Amino acid sequence: MADTMRAAVVYKREGRKRIEVRDVPIPQPGPGEVLVRVGRVGLCGSDVHGFFDPDGTSRAEGLIMGHEAGGHVAALGEGVTGPAVGAPVALDPQVACGTCPQCRSGLVSICDNKQVIGSSLRGFRHGALAEYIAVPARQVHPIPDTMSMADAASIEPLANAAHAVRRAALAGDETVAVIGAGAIGLCLVQLLRSRVTGLVIATDVSASHLRLASELGADVTVNALEEDVVQVLREKTGGQGVPVVFEAVGIDATYTQAIGAVRKRGTVIAFGAVQDTVTVPLLPILHKEISIVGSTGANEETAEAVALAATGAVDLRPLVTHIFPLDKAEEAFEAARGAAAIGAIKVQVEV
Ligand SMILES: [Zn+2]
Ligand SMILES: [Zn+2]
Incomplete structure (x- = not known):
């Protein structure tokens, strides 16, 4: 050598x-x-x-x-x-x-x-x-x-997505939304498709990312440039809001959408981080009694990610x-x- x-x-x-x-x-x-x-x-x-x-x-x-x-x-x-x-x-x-x-x-x-x-x-x-x-x-x-x-x-981004899913402590029958269909968002869509019986909703500003999200298992896609994300997500959940929303972008607008779209006593998983600081409306957090749950890196999900990729469960x-x-x-x-x-x-x- x-x-x-x-x-x-x-x-x-x-x-x-x-x-x-x-x-x-x-x-x-x-x-x-x-x-x-x-x-x-x-x-x-x-x-x-x-x-x-x-x-x-x-x-x-x-x-x-x-x-x-x-x-x-x-x-x-x-x-x-x-x-x-x-x-x-x-x-x-x-x-x-x-x-x-x-x-x-x-x-x-x-x-x-x-x-x-x-x-x-x-x-x-x-x-x-x-x-x-x-x-x-x-x-x-x-x-x-x-x-x-x-x-x-x-494997590393997939392990991070698997960790975010674990942090959500899903019941299994709920509807979930993924804000941002980038690499992590598309891993989340695939993981969630096999974990919940409710709808898996993906939002993004890119039509091609949303097409891929559909192919990989999203039931509903929302283009944030064309539609009001909060309004569509409320409509898809009978006006109640989405029980668990994964934020996988990391800017003011998308965290604000997540907080707006989550239902009362629902959970926002905070994963996206483009800025060190985001500004979001405070009152809905209080008045809807929502939980904001952070997620960073992975614990024991790396071996799980290897298995998911190896078996084709995640493409x-x-x-x-x-x-x-x-x-x-x-x-x-x-x-x-x-x-x-x-x-x-x-x-x-x-x-
Ligand atoms: Zn990374
Ligand atoms: Zn330590």
């Missing part, structure tokens, strides 16, 4: 962040770590916002980004017994400390010291936009040989619309930022 690899590294020039693909040393797996030869990497909204924010600290200068990844085990560090070298794996990018009160209760998604692979938000952990990545062994999950690297790189293939080679990583980020204009859902980088 050579000692250097190609890696997409963030640097700053004239006040803005750029990406340069450089030769850097291949990381050596330390004790308890696994070296992974990366195959595919998906770009996430958090990557796009962190990278294009010139002052944002989550994607700092010198960082190799990328946390949605699939690859093959290349080497095992001291004390690691598996998966075997050559085994295909998906990455769980949330590195939990294992010792804080949350971790001790099994709630790793809210670990007090959580770090994320490919993020410089708390600590500095290089990501998967490189030929190799060394990660703690518990961050790699074996996947079937038959699973594509494209699917492997979408991840239509989510990937654009693929760039590692050398064009910066173009991939431009495509992800302009996703709406080019009809992109998930942009991936082939390493």
Whole structure:
């Protein structure tokens, strides 16, 4: 094995962040770590916002980004017994400390010291936009040989969607709505279709995303550019409002729709996060006695996501619309930022 690899590294020039693909040393797996030869990497909204924010600290200068990844085990560090070298794996990018009160209760998604692979938000952990990545062994999950690297790189968003569904504590007979039919929203639609007997309603501003939502199981789709989302969702629920609404966009308008469309004593699952702060009407939250339930990352849903994708219960293939080679990583980020204009859902980088 050579000692250097190609890696997409963030640097700053004239006040803005750029990406340069450089030769850097291949990381050596330390004790308890696994070296992974990366195959595919998906770009996430958090990557796009962190990278294009010139002052944002989550994607700092010198960082190799990328946390949605699939690859093959290349080497095992001291004390690691598996998966075997050559085994295909998906990455769980949330590195939990294992010792804080949350971790001790099994709630790793809210670990007090959580770090994320490919993020410089708390600590500095290089990501998967490189030929190799060394990660703690518990961050790699074996996947079937038959699973594509494209699917492997979408396991993380699917696990996050599965966690959001778990946070909703569904009764099973209710109608649900998903605000935003992006990659996570389309995972949610598929998961919810098999979990509830009521309607699955999807909303978006893109006709092509809504067509895909229908194909993947949504009973009703609402184009927010053409129709009043709150009014349609009320009509579809006999004027009562939707029992559980998943917000998967993250801006003022869509959180406001979720709060407007949810029924009395209903639940809004807060997942979308484009802005650090959203402004929403307060009174409906009080007067309808609604619950707003946050969701971040995943707990034990990664293995569940692997099984769902492997059995075809969730089809991840239509989510990937654009693929760039590692050398064009910066173009991939431009495509992800302009996703709406080019009809992109998930942009991936082939390493
Ligand atoms: Zn992500
Ligand atoms: Zn912890």
